[in-house]
Amino acid sequence: MPRRVTIDDVARLAEVHKATVSRALNAQTRDQVNAETLKRVKRAARQLGYVPNAMARGLRTSKSMTIGVIIPDLMNPIFPPIIRGIEHVLQAQGYTVLIANTDSHDEVEVSAFESLLQRRVDGFILATGRLDDQPVVEEAATADVPVVLVNRDSGVGRYPLVSGDNARGIELAVTHLVELGHPRIIHVAGPPNFSTTRTRAEAFEAAATRAGVEHDTIYATALSTDAGFEAAEKLLSDNGVAPSALVAGNDLVALGLIRRLRVQGLRCPDEVSVVGFNDMPFAGDFWPPLTTVRMPLREIGAEAARLLLRGIEAGEQEAATLTLPVSLVVRGSTGPFRS
Amino acid sequence: MPRRVTIDDVARLAEVHKATVSRALNAQTRDQVNAETLKRVKRAARQLGYVPNAMARGLRTSKSMTIGVIIPDLMNPIFPPIIRGIEHVLQAQGYTVLIANTDSHDEVEVSAFESLLQRRVDGFILATGRLDDQPVVEEAATADVPVVLVNRDSGVGRYPLVSGDNARGIELAVTHLVELGHPRIIHVAGPPNFSTTRTRAEAFEAAATRAGVEHDTIYATALSTDAGFEAAEKLLSDNGVAPSALVAGNDLVALGLIRRLRVQGLRCPDEVSVVGFNDMPFAGDFWPPLTTVRMPLREIGAEAARLLLRGIEAGEQEAATLTLPVSLVVRGSTGPFRS
DNA sequence: TTGTAGGCGTTATCAT
DNA sequence: ATGATAACGCCTACAA
Numbered sequence: 001m002p003r004r005v006t007i008d009d010v011a012r013l014a015e016v017h018k019a020t021v022s023r024a025l026n027a028q029t030r031d032q033v034n035a036e037t038l039k040r041v042k043r044a045a046r047q048l049g050y051v052p053n054a055m056a057r058g059l060r061t062s063k064s065m066t067i068g069v070i071i072p073d074l075m076n077p078i079f080p081p082i083i084r085g086i087e088h089v090l091q092a093q094g095y096t097v098l099i100a101n102t103d104s105h106d107e108v109e110v111s112a113f114e115s116l117l118q119r120r121v122d123g124f125i126l127a128t129g130r131l132d133d134q135p136v137v138e139e140a141a142t143a144d145v146p147v148v149l150v151n152r153d154s155g156v157g158r159y160p161l162v163s164g165d166n167a168r169g170i171e172l173a174v175t176h177l178v179e180l181g182h183p184r185i186i187h188v189a190g191p192p193n194f195s196t197t198r199t200r201a202e203a204f205e206a207a208a209t210r211a212g213v214e215h216d217t218i219y220a221t222a223l224s225t226d227a228g229f230e231a232a233e234k235l236l237s238d239n240g241v242a243p244s245a246l247v248a249g250n251d252l253v254a255l256g257l258i259r260r261l262r263v264q265g266l267r268c269p270d271e272v273s274v275v276g277f278n279d280m281p282f283a284g285d286f287w288p289p290l291t292t293v294r295m296p297l298r299e300i301g302a303e304a305a306r307l308l309l310r311g312i313e314a315g316e317q318e319a320a321t322l323t324l325p326v327s328l329v330v331r332g333s334t335g336p337f338r339s
Numbered sequence: 340m341p342r343r344v345t346i347d348d349v350a351r352l353a354e355v356h357k358a359t360v361s362r363a364l365n366a367q368t369r370d371q372v373n374a375e376t377l378k379r380v381k382r383a384a385r386q387l388g389y390v391p392n393a394m395a396r397g398l399r400t401s402k403s404m405t406i407g408v409i410i411p412d413l414m415n416p417i418f419p420p421i422i423r424g425i426e427h428v429l430q431a432q433g434y435t436v437l438i439a440n441t442d443s444h445d446e447v448e449v450s451a452f453e454s455l456l457q458r459r460v461d462g463f464i465l466a467t468g469r470l471d472d473q474p475v476v477e478e479a480a481t482a483d484v485p486v487v488l489v490n491r492d493s494g495v496g497r498y499p500l501v502s503g504d505n506a507r508g509i510e511l512a513v514t515h516l517v518e519l520g521h522p523r524i525i526h527v528a529g530p531p532n533f534s535t536t537r538t539r540a541e542a543f544e545a546a547a548t549r550a551g552v553e554h555d556t557i558y559a560t561a562l563s564t565d566a567g568f569e570a571a572e573k574l575l576s577d578n579g580v581a582p583s584a585l586v587a588g589n590d591l592v593a594l595g596l597i598r599r600l601r602v603q604g605l606r607c608p609d610e611v612s613v614v615g616f617n618d619m620p621f622a623g624d625f626w627p628p629l630t631t632v633r634m635p636l637r638e639i640g641a642e643a644a645r646l647l648l649r650g651i652e653a654g655e656q657e658a659a660t661l662t663l664p665v666s667l668v669v670r671g672s673t674g675p676f677r678s
Numbered sequence: 679t680t681g682t683a684g685g686c687g688t689t690a691t692c693a694t
Numbered sequence: 695a696t697g698a699t700a701a702c703g704c705c706t707a708c709a710a
Contacts, residue, residue: 004401004459004687006686006687006688007687007688007689008687016696016697017696017697017698018687018688018689018697019688019689019690019696019697019698019699020695020696020697022688022689022690023689023695023696026689029689032695032696033695033696034695034696037695037696049481049482051453051456051457051482052457052687052688053398053457053459053686053687053688054394054457054458054459055394055395055397055398055403055458055459055686055687055688056394056398056686056687056688056689056702057687057688057689058394058688058702059392059394059395059398059686059687059688059689059701059702059703059704060687060688060689060690060701060702061688061689061690061702062343062702064394066458074419074422074423075419075420075423075620077416077620077621080413080414080419081414083413083440084413084414084440084442087439087440091447091450091451096437096439096454096455096458097437097438097439098435098436098437098438099436099437099438100426100435100436101422101423101426103423108430112430114390115435116435117390118390118391118392118393119393119394119405119435120392120393120394142388143388143390225624255621255624259624281414281416282416282594282621282625285564285594285598285625285626286621286624286625286626287624287625287626287627287628288626289626343703345702345703345704346703346704346705347703355680355681356680356681356682357681357703357704357705358680358681358682358683358704358705358706359679359680359681361704361705361706362679362680362705362706365705368705368706371679371680372679372680373679373680376679376680391703391704392702392703392704394702394703394704395686395702395703395704395705396703396704396705397686397704398685398686398687398688398702398703398704399685399686399703399704399705399706400686400704400705400706401686
C-alpha cells in the first residue's frame with residue numbers, strides 16, 4: 001500500500017505552504033485565499049487524489065463530526081426507519097453515523113458505548129433506554145457527552161427524549177375495540193422495565209376503566225414474536241374465558257399472539273381481535289393485516305438528531321421531552337365482537 | 340465541557356512517564372511493565388475516567404480499527420441480518436462498524452464512500468454492487484483500500500464477493516414448481532444491472548428449458564414491493580393467459596406480485612403460485628406465508644467480514660468468490676397447478 | 679523495566 | 695494573502 005497523500009504533498013505540488021492548502025480546502029476559510037492559488041491547490045489535490053485525514057483533523061479540532069447510535073436490536077423492523085431519519089438529518093450536516101447493535105445484551109451495550117467514546121463521537125443517540133439500572137446512561141453523564149434518548153426513556157439521568165405519544169396510541173386502540181363491541185380487553189404489555197411499557201400499561205388501565213370495559217394486563221418477557229407467542233400460551237392456559245380483544249405491546253408481540261391463536265384454531269379477527277403498536281414496515285402485509293398504532297418512526301429519528309445537534313452546538317442540553325402524534329391504522333386484525 | 344483526560348494526566352497521577360502508561364494500557368505491550376506500576380497506572384486511569392483517544396492512536400498507528408459498510412437500502416429486511424453477521428465477526432476483533440445507507444442513491448453512495456475514506460476506514464464491505472458504471476468501486480481501486488463485495492457483484496474491478504448460490508436457488512424454485520405441475524412459469528426478475536438478476540435470469544432460462552416447461556422472463560424496475568406490484572400490473576395487462584406460476588426476483592417483489600394479484604381477485608396459491616428469494620425475516624408471517632429460497636444472510640455477512648479481515652492482514656486481496664449454499668423453504672405461496 | 683524524543687496529518691495563531 | 699510554528703494525544707524505536 002503506497003503511503004497516503006498528505007496535505008504536504010499537495011502543498012509541494014501547488015507550490016504553496018500547507019497552511020494555505022488547509023485554508024483552501026475548508027469551506028470556512030476558503031475566502032481567505034486568492035482565487036488563483038485556490039485553483040492551483042484544488043487542481044493539485046485532485047491530481048494527487050488527496051483525501052483529508054479525518055483523524056488528524058479531529059485530533060486538532062477535537063471534533064469528530066461523528067455521532068454514535070446504539071440500537072438494542074437491528075432486527076426489529078422499527079429501527080431501520082428510525083435510523084434513516086437520524087441519518088438523513090445528520091448526513092446533511094456533514095456528520096457520519098456510527099451504528100452499534102447490542103442484541104439487547106447489556107455488556108455489549110457497555111462495550112459499544114466505550115468504543116464509541118474512544119472514537120470521540122460528538123454525541124449519542126440511545127434507543128436502549130431502560131427504567132432499571134442502566135450503566136451506559138450513567139457513564140454518559142460522567143463522560144459529560146451529549147445524549148438524546150429515542151423511543152424509550154431511561155430511569156436515570158435527565159436526557160432529552162423523543163418518542164411517539166404512547167398514551168394516546170393506547171387510548172385510540174382501546175376506543176376502537178370498545179366501539180367494535182368487545183366487552184373484555186387484555187393488554188399484552190412488554191417488559192416492565194421499559195418506559196414505553198409503563199406508559200402504555202397505565203394508559204390502558206385508564207382508558208379501559210373510563211370506557212367501563214372489563215380488562216386486564218399481562219406482561220410479555222420481551223418485545224418479540226416469540227415472547228408474544230409465549231404470552232398467548234399463558235393466556236390460553238390460565239384463562240377459562242378466552243378474551244375477544246387483545247392490545248399488544250408492539251407489532252412483533254401482536255404477530256406472536258396471532259400465530260399462537262391460530263395454532264389453537266382461534267381465528268383473528270373472527271374470534272379474537274388484535275391491535276399492534278408501531279406500524280412497523282410490512283405490518284400491512286401480514287395475515288391478517290395488522291391494525292396498529294402508527295408511530296412516526298422516521299420523524300422520531302429525525303427529531304432526535306436535530307435535538308442532539310442543537311445540544312452539541314449549544315454546549316448544553318435542555319432535558320426536553322418531544323412527543324410526536326400517533327394515529328390508529330385500522331386494517332384486518334380487528335373486527336366486531338361476536339359472542 | 341471539562342477538558343478530556345489524556346494519557347499525560349494519568350501518567351502524572353501514577354507518577355510514571357506517559358510511555359509507561361501507554362504500554363500498561365495496551366494488551367500488546369502490557370507484559371513489558373512491572374506488575375506494581377501496572378496496578379498503579381490502572382488505578383490512576385480508572386480514577387480519572389481516562390478514555391483513550393482513538394483518533395490520536397489511529398493517527399499514530401495509521402489504523403483506524405474501523406470498517407465501512409455501505410448498504411443500498413436499510414429498509415430491505417435482508418440487510419439487518421447481513422449487518423449482524425458482519426458486526427459479530429468484526430466486533431470480536433476490536434473493529435467498529437460504520438454503516439452508511441444510500442437509499443440506492445448514487446451520489447449518496449459516492450459521498451458516503453468519501454466520508455468513510457476520510458475517516459481512514461481499514462476496509463469496506465459494499466452491498467451496492469452494480470454491473471454498470473459504478474464510480475465507488477473504481478475509486479476504491481485507485482484509493483487502494485481493501486474491499487469485499489457482498490451479495491451483489493460489481494462489473495468493474497476484481498474484488499472478493501460473498502453471496503448465496505443464486506443459480507442453485509432458482510433451480511430449486513423451478514423444480515419445485517414443475518413438480519407441482521405448472522406448465523408455464525414466469526420469472527419476474529430484478530433490474531438487469533444487478534449481478535444477482537443476471538445470474539438468476541440465466542439460471543431460470545436454463546432450468547426451465549431443461550425441464551421442458553413453457554417460460555418467460557420480465558424485469559421489474561427495482562427489488563421492491565412497489566416494483567413487484569407494477570410488474571404484476573404489466574403481466575396482467577400484457578398477457579392474455581394469466582400465468583399460474585411466478586418466480587420473483589426477491590421476497591419484496593414476491594410480496595408486491597401477490598398484492599397486485601389479490602387486487603385482481605387472483606388467489607395465491609390457489610390460482611397463482613409465487614416463489615420468493617432470500618427468505619427475509621418475516622417471510623413466513625405474510626399472507627400467504629412465502630415459499631422462498633433461503634439465503635444464509637447472517638453467514639454471508641460474517642464471511643464477508645472474515646474475508647476482509649484476511650485481506651487487511653495479508654496486505655493484499657485474493658479475488659476469491661465465496662458462494663454459500665441455499666435451500667428452498669416451502670410454505671404457503673405455492674401449490675399444485677389447477678387448470 | 680522505564681524514560682526520552684520524534685512524528686503521525688491537521689488546523690489555529692501568530693507573524694510577515 | 696500567505697508562511698512559519700506549535701499543538702492536538704498517542705505510540706514506538708532507542709537509550710538508559
